Amino acid sequence: MKKLPLLGNISAAEFLRDYWHKKPLLIRQAIPGFTPLLTLEQLSAMARQNHVESRLVTQVDGEFDMQLGPLEQLPGRDNGPWTMLVQGVNLEDARADALLRQFRFVSDTRLDDLMISFATDGGGVGPHFDSYDVFLLQAHGQRRWRISAQKDLAIIEGLPLKILSNFVAEDEFVLEPGDMLYLPPQYAHDGVAIGDCMTYSIGFRSPTYQELGEAFLQFMADSIDLPGRYADADLTPAKNPAEIPKAMLASLTAELNKVRFTEEDITIFMGEHLSEPKHNVFFTGPAKPLTMGRFLMMASKRGVKLSLKSLMLYRGEHVFINGESFAVGKQDKAVLDVLANQRALDGAALVDASDDVNDALYTWYQDGWLELI
Structure with a gap:
């Protein structure tokens, strides 16, 4: 060691x-x-x-x-x-x-x-x-x-x-x-x-479980899918109108119990949440950005590096940067893993980069997330 x-x-x-x-x-x-x-x-x-x-x-x-x-x-x-x-x-x-x-x-x-x-x-x-x-x-x-x-x-x-x-x-x-x-x-x-x-x-960083739990439930709100609408075809006359019916509670409990969180859900949440820039972090792209062709040519010669303010993470097929996430194939993942771990890529690593990787790098360059070395 x-x-x-x-x-x-x-x-x-x-x-x-x-x-x-x-x-x-x-x-x-x-x-x-x-x-x-x-x-x-x-x-x-x-x-x-x-x-x-x-x-x-x-x-x-x-x-x-x-x-x-x-x-x-x-x-x-x-x-x-x-x-x-x-x-x-x-x-x-x-x-x-x-x-x-x-x-x-x-x-x-x-x-x-x-x-x-x-x-x-x-x-x-x-x-x-x-x-x-x-x-x-x-x-x-x-x-x-x-x-x-x-x-x-x-x-x-x-x-x-x-x-x-x-x-x-x-x-x-x-x-x-x-x-x-x-x-x-x-x-x-x-x-x-x-x-x-x-x-x-x-x-x-040491976030509380309460903070993570609240953020996770917010994150999952857009992905919950519970089709249908509450109905009570077998309704009987109410003896106590102000009391919540037992059958209604049972029906809602059964529906809400259908919500399941997978390890992939939690992985994507954690990657996006932990790479999200702080509230006072702002990115500034280049005043006169290069064309994509010019950018790629210079990147292949000089390499690229993440901005000081960028945070890039990954897990499995998922890559996360500044609160955003996407899934990539094995070949692209190998390139992006190096960028995340070393916070830079030399020009040689970009020679065989796919069009998807090049598109991402150029977008990040325009947004100020990434810079030419």
Whole structure:
């Protein structure tokens, strides 16, 4: 098994077996010599954009306040400790996307985004817990992390942040640039900046079953087929007019029990749901798109790659991209599987691509889902 410096020189299989969802792991120099991918100015400019999710957490006399972005202006250094958090940086910057992709030893169905936080001395968001796995990579300066496996996860009521009311630290670490801390879900933690610092958070999706169930029933609404209309030819006089008749309940129960969900139904739902772009993700196609012939000629020479914002998945004969799905034959599937896994295709892989694949690639190029390399 290949040992990964990113995981402290253990293999991905060992990490998933011994730590994932189970216990923290402190990794000194997970990425030796790591330096911030973006300057504070670049991060601030990103936080000013409407489509970028950002937050500003300030502390005055120990009291926390939170402002949602866009963040037009940041506080001064003498305004007390503050933290700016910018979500989905991987959707805006290719270097951030490349960093996030180092964690693809976990399926893309679970990998969520890269968040960057900048904090002034003493800044943080208070002791809290996350409902998902997270890697906390120190990019600049130092941050002191205090963590706890405590079961008491009660939060203080009435605050804009979910801050634990009874946090009791069990371990403490100071992270330097390149150091990384993994925390499983529900693990209490509190990070405080020592001087100005930047921390990169690699987060994972963890949807609730309720969320998935509601979305699945919505998805299935268009495919349910129950012909006929309720009828009661054997109706007898009602003794109690307001009471729902037993025969009516039995008839409806029998009809609704005819609704069956297959594994293929669930596969298609999951692929479309998990590849659906977030509400703040927008695609922009090329201002002057090439003709299809020109596009295919250049693609065969240079290759193509998925947009930073595109998510492509597959299962069996089904391929999913940005919330859409389609079934493909074996030969086409082999090509598209490579695109999904590598997020790119070299020109040689496109030489024998079918007309259907070429049509799809060109449509995705026009929509901004895919780009020429």
